[in-house]
Ligand code: SF4
């Protein structure tokens with residue numbers, strides 16, 4: 019039993035819904051109680067989908083238990099096929115129905131439905147949303163493409179590929195697909211099928227016709243792509259084209275597969291991240307401490323971009339995807355840090371507080387944490403929020419994705435000259451602790467807080483009530499050396515966004531040198547010792 | 551005032567003479583997919599209301615995910631609710647579930663020493679595996695009393711819809727309250743969660759009427775519920791408290807029935823029920839309520855043009871639907887096509903039903919697909935529905951309002967009557983405003 023307030027992932031049947039809702043012509047009959055229908059709102063509200071998810075819930079009740087829940091399932095299944103006329107259905111149980119063991123797959127088989135029925139076994143008490151999406155997609159692909167023979171293609175026909183992984187409710191999946199389809203087109207590659215998003219069950223039967231597979235989201239499509247490779251010998255392009263370098267690598271990998279020349283495509287790319295990052299204006303980005311948390315694919319890519327394409331310093335990297343812990347651990351090692359593998363957001367919050375970053379790249383959960391701590395933040399991964407479905411075109415992948423990433427990682431930071439001025443005029447009343455960068459929400463003036471604490475929003479569901487200032491005396495509360503009043507005052511003259519680092523460095527320095535208490539001297543000694 | 555009287559209103563007023571309205575209308579009862587929240591969802595307001603309580607759901611990842619999806623998606627840093635997620639080890643017997651629960655509770659109490667009331671909330675999984683939360687609560691009570699009171703109730707989706715969670719919670723709250731002494735002074739108990747601001751308004755009115763001894767259920771703090779007995783007159787502020795009302799009656803209390811306090815008319819009738827029970831003279835009642843009535847009428851009148859004659863369809867959600875429909879029909883002259891409700895308590899609802907025109911279609915329970923068919927056939931001007939249905943209807947060019955807003959917004963009483971009308975009017979006004987199309 020685990021105590022949870024917020025979760026990064028829903029139950030596995032929500033993953034199945036993401037696959038089913040992304041597709042067309044597929045229906046999902048889910049044995050589940052009425053409350054589980056909440057999942058519809060994820061799609062219609064958060065993603066603003068125009069149609070209800072293609073899901074029929076049996077909504078059995080307590081009085082049905084032990085008598086006719088199986089009958090209820092069969093009726094729901096039959097009626098759903100009649101009403102929605104799908105090309106195929108998937109059937110399964112949510113957590114409650116799993117306990118009553120009605121066997122939806124077996125029941126559906128007895129109905130002689132005139133459509134393929136793909137049963138799903140998604141263990142709700144072990145697995146989570148992404149696993150559920152992956153398993154569902156795999157079962158669909160295996161069930162519908164299995165046993166097919168790839169079509170013969172005429173000599174000289176253009177090379178084709180499948181784009182695998184995008185689902186409903188995915189972080190920027192809509193625009194990533196557009197961007198990558200376009201990119202593949204510049205290499206002369208045609209897209210055979212995009213799946214699950216936009217595909218019908220019939221389309222899945224055509225998957226074997228492609229020359230290779232592009233896996234954009236390994237969390238969802240890795241398993242299915244492996245199966246396609248084993249079964250039909252389709253190679254996998256596994257580089258996720260996020261960031262400039264990975265996109266170039268992706269282009270080269272694809273070009274190699276199809277025998278095209280990648281260099282013109284790379285040379286003509288409408289990519290601005292590189293130049294913007296090289297431009298003198300971006301000097302101030304150097305060494306900005308960034309904390310990264312999200313699904314494995316996005317977290318690993320964000321870290322690589324942050325460190326190698328923007329010149330930040332990755333001071334924290336983690337994921338909630340336990341299935342990909344190994345990959346994230348390996349990535350973290352490159353940056354000399356220990357990966358954080360957890361699905362407990364309180365642990366993530368503690369890690370952020372300890373790492374004292376200047377920028378957080380995370381999920382909606384981290385956005386809230388960063389807001390409370392008054393640290394800039396950009397969202398890079400699901401779980402998503404209505405804001406993660408912007409009206410404008412904003413992919414995270416491909417060359418345009420790199421442009422979008424430059425903007426979204428850099429804008430939350432205080433600008434270069436702004437930062438210098440803050441350093442010069444740190445006594446200016448508008449630059450003091452309670453004055454925030456103009457793009458961050460205004461906070462109460464005059465509030466001074468000595469420690470970061472995790473506050474409880476007692477009064478109102480509004481960030482304005484969270485009087486918490488990241489002025490970085492956390493280390494002090496962990497029993498580090500004490501500060502003289504003078505030194506404490508001097509520390510306060512350092513702009514708030516670097517103060518945490520200064521305090522941490524000084525305390526580490528003092529501890530190493532055996533100095534206690536910390537004086538103004540110690541502060542500047544430490545500054546000289548570590549440099550900026 | 552030149553009141554426009556559509557034919558159906560005239561008809562309703564005619565029927566009112568014999569007090570029937572749609573009392574006799576047989577509700578449609580179809581068994582199909584229910585598209586409503588489970589009782590867990592009422593924790594969203596309960597945990598704000600009872601300020602020293604923590605609601606611990608014992609359930610699955612689905613329950614936790616429901617709560618975060620429905621609770622305005624991740625706003626609170628650390629709300630006073632959480633889920634103890636049952637996992638494989640619990641189910642396979644590798645871990646003793648009661649011990650596991652004890653551990654979770656110990657962690658929670660260590661983290662939140664300010665908590666005075668811990669509420670264990672049962673879910674579908676905990677019920678199907680027959681985890682005895684009542685017993686768990688009893689044992690925890692022995693351990694933590696008197697600093698912490700531990701209660702339990704079920705908010706499961708196999709037993710409860712949405713607001714019924716509050717019904718079960720309130721039974722748990724009053725289950726342990728002592729019986730009032732026979733000579734205890736008379737008291738008025740308002741049952742059903744109301745916004746703090748509304749409680750304060752009503753308190754002022756009751757005091758003005760000379761009813762001094764007024765309590766609210768739930769109270770804002772764990773210790774706030776008085777002994778209950780024959781000295782207690784109960785006025786229901788919410789329509790979904792069927793079982794709570796029965797329990798109060800069993801304790802000797804007298805439960806009044808009245809229209810629910812929505813709109814000027816409903817609020818007045820509701821207050822009058824209490825005033826009559828406490829023998830408040832008519833002139834005093836008028837003196838205290840006239841100004842509020844006038845303000846409410848005026849505030850509502852601002853939206854009448856927009857709402858009059860509009861054809862409205864209610865999906866089932868909170869059980870407040872008949873009262874909301876009555877307000878729309880009576881105070882802004884809207885035409886009500888269908889009133890869906892998860893459960894229809896004909897007793898508690900009688901006064902509201904009597905004020906609804908007999909042309910109204912009532913529907914109890916749900917088959918959502920068939921209900922959607924009826925919407926398409928009716929082509930209403932405004933659909934009150936759940937969050938999963940709103941956008942799909944909007945995409946069809948229909949105008950909708952999220953039903954959950956009526957549960958989450960202060961709408962009761964005179965001062966909120968205008969806000970209530972505005973909630974209905976806004977989507978219509980917005981459609982008029984926009985020069986875009988899907
Ligand atoms: S319906 Fe049951 S399983 Fe689903 S969220 Fe509600 S209590 Fe949990």
Ligand code: SF4
Nearest residue numbers: 429431433455456457
């Ligand atoms: S404060 Fe203004 S200038 Fe600075 S980063 Fe934000 S938007 Fe850009």
